[in-house]
Amino acid sequence: MTSYAKVVVKGTPITKSNFKLINKEGRSFLPMNSGKYHDRYANYEQEIAFTAMAQNPGLVLDEALIAILKVFYKSEKRHPDTNNITKSIFDGIEKSGLIINDAQITRLVIEEYYDKENPRFELELFGDSEFNLTYQVLKRETPLPKKSYELASNKKGEMRTRPKPVKKPDAVTGSNSCSVCKEPIPGSDFISADSGKTIICRGCFTKLL
Incomplete structure (x- = not known):
């Protein structure tokens, strides 16, 4: 085979x-x-x-x-x-x-x-029993133009220096807001995604599925 x-x-x-x-x-x-x-x-x-x-x-x-x-x-x-x-x-x-x-x-x-x-x-x-892998890294005789990478810019054109903060409960109500219906979610009855940046209430989550 x-x-x-x-x-x-x-x-x-x-x-x-x-x-x-x-x-x-x-x-x-x-x-x-x-x-x-x-x-x-x-x-x-x-x-x-x-x-x-x-x-x-x-x-x-x-x-x-x-x-x-x-x-x-x-x-x-x-x-x-x-x-x-x-x-x-x-x-x-x-x-x-x-x-x-x-x-x-x-x-x-x-x-x-x-x-x-x-x-x-x-x-x-x-x-692996039939094939082997070898590789070389060689210096170019004629260098190519350098392809430089930069930090992503925000909408104002300024360099972003720190990640977007994780969504925290509302300071007044002490609750999270659903990312779908925008309604406040009391307590911890929610589903989170994207490292906590996206909060979905149980009702909206059920509709998604």
Whole structure:
């Protein structure tokens, strides 16, 4: 049986961290079939799983693996952090049955590219028993123009020096306000997400699901 597989999924990858909700007990979960924006991640994970199965029918890789991931973004200026997308991708690959567990990925190389007409990711998996990975970092004979990264600016054009504060209870009523219906929430009867920045009352949360 071959110890190699390749998966190509069209579209810009998305990160899991943007779609998790956290309940009052601190457990995180991903809503599905709610008809809301948060379904987008679950649908993307399913797309990866179905594509991986279709492109590698009947194949199961059950050994340690070398992974080469090439990500082609539509825009050079606006795209997810490349180091955050691997969890999204390998969760879908694991769900497909192509691999047993994403812990099998013992060596990983990620390369970032841009393709306005055809954004996608290309993942190659190599069995460690049959393949080896070597790499070199070489000094360029002719340097390229430097690509500099800057801190994100706020709407006023000023550099943001500290993160947005976590939402705190109202100083007068002592309650939180629901991010959906804007009504005050007495006590701690709410669902929080995005590190506490988003507060949803039980009523609105039930409607979302």
